[in-house]
Amino acid sequence: MSKTINARSPKGFRDFLPETMMRRNYVMETITDVFHRFGFEPLGTPILELRETLLGKYGEDAEKLIFSAQHGRSSKDPLAMRYDLTVPLARVVAQHESELSFPFKRYHIAPVFRGERPQRGRYREFYQCDADIVGVAGIAADAEIVTMTQRILERLNFPQFTIKINHRKLLTAIGEFSGLPDAQLPDLYRSVDKFDKIGADGVRQELIERQIQPEAVSRMMELLQAYEPGSGNLDFIAEALGEGDNGLDDLRGLANVLSDAGLPATCYDFDFTMARGLGYYTGPIFETVISQPNLGSITGGGRYDELVGMFRKQSLPTTGISFGIERIINLMDELDLYPAHLGGTLVQALVTVFSRETSTASMKVANQLRDAGINTELYFEPRKLGRQFSYADKKGIPIVAIAGPDEIEAGLVKLRRLSDGEERRSPMSDLASAVADMLGAH
RNA sequence: GUGGAUGUAGCUCAACGGCAGAGCGCCUGAUUGUGGUUCAGGUGGUUGAGGGUUCAAGUCCCUUCAUCCACCCCA
Numbered sequence: 370m371s372k373t374i375n376a377r378s379p380k381g382f383r384d385f386l387p388e389t390m391m392r393r394n395y396v397m398e399t400i401t402d403v404f405h406r407f408g409f410e411p412l413g414t415p416i417l418e419l420r421e422t423l424l425g426k427y428g429e430d431a432e433k434l435i436f437s438a439q440h441g442r443s444s445k446d447p448l449a450m451r452y453d454l455t456v457p458l459a460r461v462v463a464q465h466e467s468e469l470s471f472p473f474k475r476y477h478i479a480p481v482f483r484g485e486r487p488q489r490g491r492y493r494e495f496y497q498c499d500a501d502i503v504g505v506a507g508i509a510a511d512a513e514i515v516t517m518t519q520r521i522l523e524r525l526n527f528p529q530f531t532i533k534i535n536h537r538k539l540l541t542a543i544g545e546f547s548g549l550p551d552a553q554l555p556d557l558y559r560s561v562d563k564f565d566k567i568g569a570d571g572v573r574q575e576l577i578e579r580q581i582q583p584e585a586v587s588r589m590m591e592l593l594q595a596y597e598p599g600s601g602n603l604d605f606i607a608e609a610l611g612e613g614d615n616g617l618d619d620l621r622g623l624a625n626v627l628s629d630a631g632l633p634a635t636c637y638d639f640d641f642t643m644a645r646g647l648g649y650y651t652g653p654i655f656e657t658v659i660s661q662p663n664l665g666s667i668t669g670g671g672r673y674d675e676l677v678g679m680f681r682k683q684s685l686p687t688t689g690i691s692f693g694i695e696r697i698i699n700l701m702d703e704l705d706l707y708p709a710h711l712g713g714t715l716v717q718a719l720v721t722v723f724s725r726e727t728s729t730a731s732m733k734v735a736n737q738l739r740d741a742g743i744n745t746e747l748y749f750e751p752r753k754l755g756r757q758f759s760y761a762d763k764k765g766i767p768i769v770a771i772a773g774p775d776e777i778e779a780g781l782v783k784l785r786r787l788s789d790g791e792e793r794r795s796p797m798s799d800l801a802s803a804v805a806d807m808l809g810a811h
Numbered sequence: 812g813u814g815g816a817u818g819u820a821g822c823u824c825a826a827c828g829g830c831a832g833a834g835c836g837c838c839u840g841a842u843u844g845u846g847g848u849u850c851a852g853g854u855g856g857u858u859g860a861g862g863g864u865u866c867a868a869g870u871c872c873c874u875u876c877a878u879c880c881a882c883c884c885c886a
Contacts, residue, residue, distance in 0.1 A: 377877085380877085380878090433812090433884090434884085434885085434886090452886075453886065455886080456886085483885085483886095485884080485885080486812085487878090487879090488879085488880075488881085489879080489880075491885090648885095648886060649886075721844095721845090723844075753842090753843070753844090753845095754843095754844050754845050754846090755842070755843095755844090755845060755846070756846095757845085757846085758845050758846035758847090759845095759846050759847085760846085761846070762846040762847060763846085763847095769845080769846080771844075771845080773844060774844095775844085783844095783845095785845070785846090787845095787846060787847080790845090790846090792845090
Protein backbone atom coordinates (compact mmCIF):
# COMPACT_ATOMS: atom_id res chain seq x y z
CA MET A 370 0.00 0.00 0.00
CA SER A 371 1.55 3.28 -1.03
CA LYS A 372 1.40 6.28 1.24
CA THR A 373 -1.85 8.22 1.00
CA ILE A 374 -2.05 11.85 0.00
CA ASN A 375 -3.23 14.29 2.62
CA ALA A 376 -6.80 15.20 1.72
CA ARG A 377 -7.00 18.96 1.96
CA SER A 378 -8.01 21.99 -0.10
CA PRO A 379 -5.93 25.03 -0.92
CA LYS A 380 -6.14 27.85 1.59
CA GLY A 381 -9.30 29.87 1.13
CA PHE A 382 -10.95 27.36 -1.23
CA ARG A 383 -14.01 25.40 -0.17
CA ASP A 384 -16.01 22.31 -0.99
CA PHE A 385 -19.79 22.49 -0.95
CA LEU A 386 -21.49 19.26 0.09
CA PRO A 387 -24.88 18.51 -1.47
CA GLU A 388 -26.98 19.93 1.36
CA THR A 389 -25.10 23.23 1.22
CA MET A 390 -25.05 23.22 -2.55
CA MET A 391 -28.83 22.91 -2.71
CA ARG A 392 -29.22 25.98 -0.53
CA ARG A 393 -26.73 27.89 -2.65
CA ASN A 394 -28.56 26.87 -5.80
CA TYR A 395 -31.86 27.98 -4.33
CA VAL A 396 -30.50 31.45 -3.63
CA MET A 397 -28.92 31.79 -7.07
CA GLU A 398 -31.99 30.46 -8.85
CA THR A 399 -34.26 32.82 -6.97
CA ILE A 400 -32.10 35.80 -7.87
CA THR A 401 -31.77 34.62 -11.47
CA ASP A 402 -35.52 34.36 -11.74
CA VAL A 403 -35.96 38.01 -10.79
CA PHE A 404 -33.17 39.04 -13.17
CA HIS A 405 -35.11 37.35 -15.96
CA ARG A 406 -38.28 39.07 -14.85
CA PHE A 407 -36.56 42.43 -15.35
CA GLY A 408 -35.23 41.44 -18.76
CA PHE A 409 -31.61 40.79 -17.83
CA GLU A 410 -29.87 38.02 -19.77
CA PRO A 411 -26.93 35.84 -18.79
CA LEU A 412 -23.33 36.44 -19.79
CA GLY A 413 -20.43 34.03 -19.40
CA THR A 414 -16.75 34.91 -19.59
CA PRO A 415 -13.57 32.91 -19.01
CA ILE A 416 -12.19 32.45 -15.53
CA LEU A 417 -8.82 33.51 -16.93
CA GLU A 418 -8.17 36.91 -18.43
CA LEU A 419 -5.06 38.43 -19.90
CA ARG A 420 -3.11 39.92 -17.06
CA GLU A 421 -3.10 43.32 -18.76
CA THR A 422 -6.91 43.29 -18.87
CA LEU A 423 -7.07 43.03 -15.09
CA LEU A 424 -4.22 45.34 -14.23
CA GLY A 425 -5.13 48.26 -16.45
CA LYS A 426 -7.32 49.94 -13.91
CA TYR A 427 -6.14 49.06 -10.45
CA GLY A 428 -2.38 48.80 -10.66
CA GLU A 429 -0.20 47.82 -7.75
CA ASP A 430 -2.85 47.10 -5.14
CA ALA A 431 -4.46 44.59 -7.42
CA GLU A 432 -1.16 42.97 -8.24
CA LYS A 433 -0.84 41.49 -4.76
CA LEU A 434 -4.32 39.99 -4.84
CA ILE A 435 -4.33 38.49 -8.30
CA PHE A 436 -3.73 34.79 -8.84
CA SER A 437 -1.53 34.22 -11.84
CA ALA A 438 -2.38 31.23 -13.96
CA GLN A 439 0.46 30.32 -16.22
CA HIS A 440 0.56 27.48 -18.65
CA GLY A 441 3.62 25.32 -18.09
CA ARG A 442 5.36 25.95 -21.39
CA SER A 443 4.09 29.33 -22.46
CA SER A 444 5.66 32.64 -21.55
CA LYS A 445 3.53 34.71 -23.90
CA ASP A 446 0.35 36.45 -22.89
CA PRO A 447 0.57 36.43 -19.10
CA LEU A 448 -2.72 35.20 -17.68
CA ALA A 449 -4.48 35.76 -14.39
CA MET A 450 -7.69 34.64 -12.71
CA ARG A 451 -10.47 37.21 -12.72
CA TYR A 452 -11.03 38.96 -9.40
CA ASP A 453 -14.38 40.48 -10.30
CA LEU A 454 -17.02 40.33 -13.03
CA THR A 455 -17.13 44.01 -13.81
CA VAL A 456 -13.85 44.32 -15.67
CA PRO A 457 -14.75 41.30 -17.84
CA LEU A 458 -18.09 42.99 -18.58
CA ALA A 459 -16.35 46.16 -19.71
CA ARG A 460 -14.02 44.11 -21.90
CA VAL A 461 -16.91 42.16 -23.46
CA VAL A 462 -18.83 45.32 -24.23
CA ALA A 463 -15.85 46.81 -26.03
CA GLN A 464 -14.90 43.57 -27.78
CA HIS A 465 -18.38 42.47 -28.92
CA GLU A 466 -19.99 45.85 -29.33
CA SER A 467 -21.23 45.08 -32.84
CA GLU A 468 -22.99 41.90 -31.68
CA LEU A 469 -24.82 43.53 -28.77
CA SER A 470 -27.86 45.72 -28.73
CA PHE A 471 -28.01 48.58 -26.29
CA PRO A 472 -29.09 49.09 -23.64
CA PHE A 473 -27.26 45.89 -22.81
CA LYS A 474 -28.69 44.30 -19.69
CA ARG A 475 -26.70 41.34 -18.49
CA TYR A 476 -26.31 39.34 -15.29
CA HIS A 477 -23.41 37.14 -14.32
CA ILE A 478 -23.16 34.69 -11.43
CA ALA A 479 -19.77 33.04 -11.25
CA PRO A 480 -16.70 32.47 -9.08
CA VAL A 481 -13.92 35.04 -8.82
CA PHE A 482 -10.52 34.73 -7.17
CA ARG A 483 -8.51 36.92 -4.84
CA GLY A 484 -5.30 36.08 -3.03
CA GLU A 485 -6.41 37.56 0.24
CA ARG A 486 -5.79 36.03 3.59
CA PRO A 487 -8.99 34.13 4.34
CA GLN A 488 -11.16 35.39 7.16
CA ARG A 489 -14.69 34.97 8.30
CA GLY A 490 -16.87 35.23 5.21
CA ARG A 491 -13.87 35.96 3.00
CA TYR A 492 -12.40 33.34 0.75
CA ARG A 493 -9.97 33.11 -2.11
CA GLU A 494 -12.63 31.68 -4.37
CA PHE A 495 -16.10 33.11 -3.99
CA TYR A 496 -19.15 33.78 -6.10
CA GLN A 497 -20.15 37.15 -7.34
CA CYS A 498 -23.59 37.94 -8.61
CA ASP A 499 -23.81 41.07 -10.73
CA ALA A 500 -26.46 42.74 -12.85
CA ASP A 501 -25.58 45.76 -14.96
CA ILE A 502 -27.11 48.03 -17.56
CA VAL A 503 -24.73 49.38 -20.22
CA GLY A 504 -25.66 52.29 -22.45
CA VAL A 505 -28.13 54.32 -20.42
CA ALA A 506 -27.00 57.59 -18.91
CA GLY A 507 -30.26 58.56 -17.24
CA ILE A 508 -31.34 57.70 -13.73
CA ALA A 509 -34.12 55.49 -15.09
CA ALA A 510 -31.50 52.76 -15.25
CA ASP A 511 -30.30 53.40 -11.70
CA ALA A 512 -33.88 53.34 -10.51
CA GLU A 513 -34.46 49.98 -12.17
CA ILE A 514 -31.40 48.60 -10.40
CA VAL A 515 -32.73 49.76 -7.04
CA THR A 516 -36.22 48.43 -7.75
CA MET A 517 -34.86 45.07 -8.76
CA THR A 518 -32.70 44.91 -5.65
CA GLN A 519 -35.77 45.42 -3.52
CA ARG A 520 -37.69 42.70 -5.39
CA ILE A 521 -34.86 40.21 -5.00
CA LEU A 522 -34.40 40.71 -1.28
CA GLU A 523 -38.14 40.47 -0.83
CA ARG A 524 -38.23 37.19 -2.78
CA LEU A 525 -35.43 35.85 -0.60
CA ASN A 526 -37.58 36.58 2.47
CA PHE A 527 -35.36 39.12 4.15
CA PRO A 528 -37.67 40.63 6.77
CA GLN A 529 -35.83 43.93 6.93
CA PHE A 530 -33.25 45.74 4.82
CA THR A 531 -32.37 49.26 3.78
CA ILE A 532 -30.99 50.22 0.38
CA LYS A 533 -28.76 53.17 1.11
CA ILE A 534 -28.41 55.63 -1.73
CA ASN A 535 -25.75 58.29 -2.12
CA HIS A 536 -23.96 60.02 -4.99
CA ARG A 537 -20.30 60.07 -5.75
CA LYS A 538 -20.42 63.70 -6.79
CA LEU A 539 -22.19 64.65 -3.60
CA LEU A 540 -19.40 63.19 -1.50
CA THR A 541 -16.92 65.20 -3.52
CA ALA A 542 -19.01 68.33 -3.13
CA ILE A 543 -19.22 67.85 0.62
CA GLY A 544 -15.46 67.46 0.77
CA GLU A 545 -14.90 70.59 -1.26
CA PHE A 546 -17.49 72.51 0.73
CA SER A 547 -15.51 71.69 3.85
CA GLY A 548 -12.36 73.00 2.24
CA LEU A 549 -10.73 69.66 1.70
CA PRO A 550 -7.96 69.44 -0.93
CA ASP A 551 -8.65 66.97 -3.73
CA ALA A 552 -5.71 64.84 -2.69
CA GLN A 553 -7.42 64.04 0.60
CA LEU A 554 -10.76 63.05 -0.89
CA PRO A 555 -9.90 59.34 -0.93
CA ASP A 556 -9.07 59.53 2.77
CA LEU A 557 -12.44 61.11 3.30
CA TYR A 558 -14.29 58.32 1.51
CA ARG A 559 -12.42 55.65 3.38
CA SER A 560 -13.16 57.07 6.81
CA VAL A 561 -16.70 58.15 6.12
CA ASP A 562 -17.55 54.70 4.86
CA LYS A 563 -16.82 53.33 8.33
CA PHE A 564 -19.55 55.47 9.85
CA ASP A 565 -21.75 52.50 10.70
CA LYS A 566 -18.85 50.60 12.16
CA ILE A 567 -17.04 53.16 14.29
CA GLY A 568 -19.67 55.90 14.71
CA ALA A 569 -19.49 59.67 14.29
CA ASP A 570 -16.81 60.12 16.92
CA GLY A 571 -14.71 57.37 15.39
CA VAL A 572 -14.93 58.97 11.96
CA ARG A 573 -14.08 62.39 13.35
CA GLN A 574 -11.07 60.99 15.15
CA GLU A 575 -9.87 59.09 12.12
CA LEU A 576 -10.20 62.16 9.88
CA ILE A 577 -8.14 64.17 12.33
CA GLU A 578 -5.54 61.40 12.43
CA ARG A 579 -5.41 61.60 8.67
CA GLN A 580 -4.23 65.19 9.02
CA ILE A 581 -7.43 66.75 7.83
CA GLN A 582 -8.06 70.27 9.16
CA PRO A 583 -10.26 70.14 12.30
CA GLU A 584 -12.42 72.91 10.90
CA ALA A 585 -13.05 70.99 7.74
CA VAL A 586 -13.84 67.91 9.80
CA SER A 587 -16.43 69.76 11.86
CA ARG A 588 -18.19 71.30 8.88
CA MET A 589 -18.26 67.97 7.17
CA MET A 590 -19.56 66.00 10.12
CA GLU A 591 -22.35 68.49 10.49
CA LEU A 592 -23.43 67.91 6.90
CA LEU A 593 -22.95 64.17 6.98
CA GLN A 594 -25.01 63.73 10.06
CA ALA A 595 -27.86 65.87 8.84
CA TYR A 596 -30.36 63.14 8.91
CA GLU A 597 -34.03 63.04 8.23
CA PRO A 598 -35.84 60.24 6.54
CA GLY A 599 -37.04 60.82 3.02
CA SER A 600 -36.23 63.77 0.85
CA GLY A 601 -36.01 66.27 3.71
CA ASN A 602 -32.46 65.04 3.81
CA LEU A 603 -31.90 66.22 0.27
CA ASP A 604 -33.39 69.65 0.96
CA PHE A 605 -31.15 70.26 3.93
CA ILE A 606 -27.97 69.45 2.09
CA ALA A 607 -29.04 71.34 -1.03
CA GLU A 608 -29.43 74.46 1.04
CA ALA A 609 -25.98 74.12 2.54
CA LEU A 610 -24.18 73.31 -0.69
CA GLY A 611 -26.08 75.56 -3.06
CA GLU A 612 -26.55 74.71 -6.71
CA GLY A 613 -23.88 72.97 -8.74
CA ASP A 614 -22.86 69.68 -10.26
CA ASN A 615 -23.21 67.84 -6.98
CA GLY A 616 -25.48 64.92 -7.87
CA LEU A 617 -28.49 66.24 -5.99
CA ASP A 618 -30.57 66.47 -9.16
CA ASP A 619 -29.91 62.79 -9.79
CA LEU A 620 -30.88 61.87 -6.26
CA ARG A 621 -34.06 63.93 -6.44
CA GLY A 622 -34.96 62.25 -9.71
CA LEU A 623 -34.28 58.86 -8.18
CA ALA A 624 -36.43 59.68 -5.17
CA ASN A 625 -39.32 60.55 -7.48
CA VAL A 626 -39.04 57.46 -9.65
CA LEU A 627 -38.73 55.13 -6.68
CA SER A 628 -41.72 56.71 -5.06
CA ASP A 629 -43.74 56.45 -8.30
CA ALA A 630 -42.65 52.82 -8.63
CA GLY A 631 -44.31 52.16 -5.31
CA LEU A 632 -41.21 51.03 -3.47
CA PRO A 633 -41.94 50.91 0.26
CA ALA A 634 -40.37 54.03 1.76
CA THR A 635 -38.92 51.92 4.55
CA CYS A 636 -36.66 49.94 2.24
CA TYR A 637 -34.49 52.76 0.87
CA ASP A 638 -32.79 55.74 2.32
CA PHE A 639 -30.54 58.61 1.24
CA ASP A 640 -27.49 58.27 3.41
CA PHE A 641 -24.56 60.62 2.85
CA THR A 642 -22.17 58.57 4.95
CA MET A 643 -22.23 55.63 2.58
CA ALA A 644 -19.14 55.75 0.35
CA ARG A 645 -18.48 52.37 -1.37
CA GLY A 646 -14.72 52.43 -1.02
CA LEU A 647 -12.63 54.04 -3.73
CA GLY A 648 -13.61 52.40 -6.93
CA TYR A 649 -14.69 53.58 -10.28
CA TYR A 650 -18.06 55.04 -9.34
CA THR A 651 -19.10 58.29 -10.97
CA GLY A 652 -22.75 58.78 -10.07
CA PRO A 653 -25.42 57.37 -7.77
CA ILE A 654 -24.14 54.59 -5.49
CA PHE A 655 -26.10 51.92 -3.63
CA GLU A 656 -25.52 49.64 -0.71
CA THR A 657 -28.01 47.44 1.10
CA VAL A 658 -27.62 46.85 4.81
CA ILE A 659 -29.44 44.71 7.32
CA SER A 660 -29.61 46.99 10.32
CA GLN A 661 -31.97 45.20 12.70
CA PRO A 662 -29.92 43.50 13.95
CA ASN A 663 -26.82 45.09 12.45
CA LEU A 664 -25.53 42.40 10.12
CA GLY A 665 -23.65 44.50 7.61
CA SER A 666 -24.07 44.99 3.90
CA ILE A 667 -25.36 42.48 1.37
CA THR A 668 -25.34 44.41 -1.90
CA GLY A 669 -23.22 47.16 -3.39
CA GLY A 670 -23.31 48.99 -6.64
CA GLY A 671 -23.67 52.21 -8.52
CA ARG A 672 -22.95 54.08 -11.69
CA TYR A 673 -19.53 53.84 -13.28
CA ASP A 674 -19.66 55.71 -16.57
CA GLU A 675 -15.93 55.61 -17.28
CA LEU A 676 -15.03 51.94 -16.91
CA VAL A 677 -15.91 50.78 -20.42
CA GLY A 678 -13.56 53.56 -21.54
CA MET A 679 -10.72 51.33 -20.33
CA PHE A 680 -11.23 49.25 -23.46
CA ARG A 681 -12.76 51.69 -25.90
CA LYS A 682 -12.03 55.23 -27.04
CA GLN A 683 -15.39 56.49 -25.95
CA SER A 684 -16.83 55.10 -22.76
CA LEU A 685 -20.42 53.96 -22.31
CA PRO A 686 -22.57 54.92 -19.33
CA THR A 687 -23.07 51.95 -17.03
CA THR A 688 -24.83 51.25 -13.78
CA GLY A 689 -25.22 48.06 -11.85
CA ILE A 690 -25.41 46.09 -8.67
CA SER A 691 -23.43 43.29 -7.07
CA PHE A 692 -25.15 40.94 -4.66
CA GLY A 693 -22.81 39.78 -1.91
CA ILE A 694 -24.04 36.32 -2.46
CA GLU A 695 -21.71 34.53 -0.03
CA ARG A 696 -22.80 36.87 2.69
CA ILE A 697 -26.44 36.57 1.70
CA ILE A 698 -26.18 32.80 1.95
CA ASN A 699 -24.52 33.09 5.37
CA LEU A 700 -27.26 35.35 6.64
CA MET A 701 -29.99 33.16 5.21
CA ASP A 702 -28.46 30.23 7.08
CA GLU A 703 -28.37 32.23 10.28
CA LEU A 704 -31.85 33.70 9.92
CA ASP A 705 -33.25 30.45 8.52
CA LEU A 706 -34.92 32.09 5.55
CA TYR A 707 -35.15 29.00 3.35
CA PRO A 708 -38.53 27.60 2.32
CA ALA A 709 -39.60 24.43 4.08
CA HIS A 710 -39.33 22.22 1.01
CA LEU A 711 -35.56 22.71 0.99
CA GLY A 712 -34.63 19.80 3.19
CA GLY A 713 -31.50 17.73 3.37
CA THR A 714 -32.27 15.98 0.10
CA LEU A 715 -34.06 16.54 -3.16
CA VAL A 716 -35.06 12.88 -3.31
CA GLN A 717 -38.81 12.57 -2.85
CA ALA A 718 -39.23 8.83 -2.77
CA LEU A 719 -37.11 5.78 -2.01
CA VAL A 720 -38.08 2.49 -3.61
CA THR A 721 -37.00 -0.46 -1.48
CA VAL A 722 -35.68 -3.72 -2.82
CA PHE A 723 -37.01 -6.79 -1.05
CA SER A 724 -35.01 -9.56 -2.68
CA ARG A 725 -33.19 -10.50 -5.88
CA GLU A 726 -36.43 -11.91 -7.22
CA THR A 727 -38.35 -8.66 -6.78
CA SER A 728 -35.62 -6.24 -7.79
CA THR A 729 -36.93 -5.91 -11.34
CA ALA A 730 -40.36 -4.97 -10.03
CA SER A 731 -38.79 -2.35 -7.77
CA MET A 732 -36.86 -0.92 -10.67
CA LYS A 733 -40.05 -0.60 -12.69
CA VAL A 734 -41.73 1.20 -9.82
CA ALA A 735 -38.83 3.62 -9.57
CA ASN A 736 -38.77 4.34 -13.28
CA GLN A 737 -42.50 4.91 -13.35
CA LEU A 738 -42.17 7.50 -10.61
CA ARG A 739 -39.24 9.12 -12.40
CA ASP A 740 -41.20 9.34 -15.63
CA ALA A 741 -43.94 11.10 -13.69
CA GLY A 742 -41.51 13.77 -12.50
CA ILE A 743 -40.88 12.49 -9.00
CA ASN A 744 -37.26 12.48 -7.80
CA THR A 745 -36.82 8.82 -6.99
CA GLU A 746 -33.99 6.79 -5.58
CA LEU A 747 -33.87 3.02 -6.00
CA TYR A 748 -32.08 1.13 -3.26
CA PHE A 749 -29.09 -0.66 -4.73
CA GLU A 750 -29.21 -4.07 -3.08
CA PRO A 751 -31.70 -6.18 -1.22
CA ARG A 752 -31.11 -5.64 2.48
CA LYS A 753 -33.23 -5.68 5.58
CA LEU A 754 -36.15 -3.31 5.18
CA GLY A 755 -35.21 -1.68 8.46
CA ARG A 756 -31.89 -0.73 6.97
CA GLN A 757 -33.55 0.80 3.95
CA PHE A 758 -36.00 2.77 6.07
CA SER A 759 -33.19 3.94 8.27
CA TYR A 760 -31.37 5.22 5.20
CA ALA A 761 -34.45 7.11 3.98
CA ASP A 762 -35.00 8.58 7.42
CA LYS A 763 -31.42 9.69 7.86
CA LYS A 764 -31.35 11.33 4.48
CA GLY A 765 -34.74 12.96 4.93
CA ILE A 766 -36.54 11.22 2.05
CA PRO A 767 -40.25 11.74 2.73
CA ILE A 768 -41.81 8.68 1.05
CA VAL A 769 -40.75 5.02 1.05
CA ALA A 770 -42.27 2.73 -1.57
CA ILE A 771 -42.36 -1.01 -0.92
CA ALA A 772 -42.88 -3.57 -3.64
CA GLY A 773 -42.53 -6.90 -1.86
CA PRO A 774 -43.92 -10.29 -2.90
CA ASP A 775 -47.36 -9.56 -1.40
CA GLU A 776 -47.70 -6.26 -3.22
CA ILE A 777 -46.41 -7.63 -6.50
CA GLU A 778 -48.89 -10.48 -6.26
CA ALA A 779 -51.73 -7.99 -5.84
CA GLY A 780 -50.42 -5.50 -8.41
CA LEU A 781 -49.94 -2.89 -5.71
CA VAL A 782 -47.23 -0.78 -4.17
CA LYS A 783 -47.24 0.11 -0.51
CA LEU A 784 -46.35 3.73 0.25
CA ARG A 785 -45.28 4.99 3.64
CA ARG A 786 -44.80 8.61 4.62
CA LEU A 787 -42.07 8.78 7.22
CA SER A 788 -43.11 12.04 8.84
CA ASP A 789 -46.31 10.62 10.31
CA GLY A 790 -46.27 6.92 9.44
CA GLU A 791 -49.26 7.21 7.11
CA GLU A 792 -49.46 4.16 4.84
CA ARG A 793 -51.39 3.52 1.64
CA ARG A 794 -51.59 0.82 -0.96
CA SER A 795 -51.73 2.08 -4.49
CA PRO A 796 -52.31 0.20 -7.73
CA MET A 797 -49.38 0.47 -10.14
CA SER A 798 -51.52 2.45 -12.57
CA ASP A 799 -52.18 5.19 -10.04
CA LEU A 800 -48.79 5.23 -8.35
CA ALA A 801 -47.43 8.64 -9.30
CA SER A 802 -50.52 10.56 -8.30
CA ALA A 803 -50.69 8.67 -5.01
CA VAL A 804 -47.10 9.68 -4.23
CA ALA A 805 -47.73 13.26 -5.33
CA ASP A 806 -50.78 13.31 -3.10
CA MET A 807 -48.86 12.08 -0.09
CA LEU A 808 -46.11 14.60 -0.72
CA GLY A 809 -48.60 17.42 -1.06
CA ALA A 810 -50.63 16.58 2.03
CA HIS A 811 -47.39 16.61 3.97
C1' G B 812 1.62 42.50 5.40
C1' U B 813 0.70 43.11 11.40
C1' G B 814 -1.09 41.09 16.07
C1' G B 815 -3.66 37.25 18.99
C1' A B 816 -5.82 32.31 19.80
C1' U B 817 -6.26 27.13 18.70
C1' G B 818 -4.51 22.12 16.76
C1' U B 819 -6.15 15.11 20.82
C1' A B 820 -11.11 9.42 17.46
C1' G B 821 -15.36 10.85 11.57
C1' C B 822 -17.58 15.38 14.75
C1' U B 823 -17.71 18.33 19.61
C1' C B 824 -14.33 18.25 23.40
C1' A B 825 -11.76 16.16 28.31
C1' A B 826 -7.09 14.32 30.44
C1' C B 827 -2.04 18.01 37.57
C1' G B 828 4.64 16.04 33.56
C1' G B 829 2.69 9.50 35.26
C1' C B 830 -2.01 3.40 31.63
C1' A B 831 -4.92 8.63 25.81
C1' G B 832 -10.78 9.28 27.59
C1' A B 833 -16.22 10.87 27.16
C1' G B 834 -20.49 12.26 24.38
C1' C B 835 -22.30 12.06 19.55
C1' G B 836 -21.64 9.33 14.94
C1' C B 837 -20.61 4.64 12.64
C1' C B 838 -21.08 -1.08 12.74
C1' U B 839 -23.69 -5.58 14.90
C1' G B 840 -27.68 -7.53 17.61
C1' A B 841 -32.44 -7.36 20.50
C1' U B 842 -36.26 -6.75 15.67
C1' U B 843 -35.58 -12.28 8.78
C1' G B 844 -41.72 -7.04 5.91
C1' U B 845 -41.08 -0.95 8.50
C1' G B 846 -37.27 4.38 10.17
C1' G B 847 -37.02 7.83 14.52
C1' U B 848 -36.96 6.12 20.72
C1' U B 849 -34.66 2.46 23.92
C1' C B 850 -31.17 -1.42 25.50
C1' A B 851 -26.64 -4.59 24.85
C1' G B 852 -22.10 -5.22 22.43
C1' G B 853 -18.40 -3.45 18.96
C1' U B 854 -15.34 -0.17 15.63
C1' G B 855 -12.49 3.65 16.35
C1' G B 856 -5.70 7.49 17.68
C1' U B 857 1.57 8.54 14.36
C1' U B 858 -2.35 13.71 20.37
C1' G B 859 -0.91 18.45 13.00
C1' A B 860 4.61 17.62 11.73
C1' G B 861 9.92 17.79 13.23
C1' G B 862 13.41 18.41 17.04
C1' G B 863 14.77 19.30 22.36
C1' U B 864 14.38 18.88 28.07
C1' U B 865 13.02 14.64 31.37
C1' C B 866 13.30 8.20 34.46
C1' A B 867 8.67 9.66 31.99
C1' A B 868 5.81 14.69 27.24
C1' G B 869 -0.96 15.26 24.72
C1' U B 870 1.04 18.44 28.74
C1' C B 871 7.31 22.08 29.23
C1' C B 872 10.91 24.52 25.35
C1' C B 873 12.30 25.50 20.04
C1' U B 874 11.05 25.14 14.84
C1' U B 875 7.43 24.41 11.20
C1' C B 876 2.61 23.68 9.04
C1' A B 877 -2.60 24.36 9.31
C1' U B 878 -7.09 26.62 11.03
C1' C B 879 -9.83 30.61 13.38
C1' C B 880 -10.18 35.78 15.10
C1' A B 881 -8.88 41.05 14.96
C1' C B 882 -6.25 44.67 11.91
C1' C B 883 -4.50 46.39 6.79
C1' C B 884 -7.05 46.14 2.17
C1' C B 885 -11.64 45.50 -0.12
C1' A B 886 -11.48 47.10 -7.17
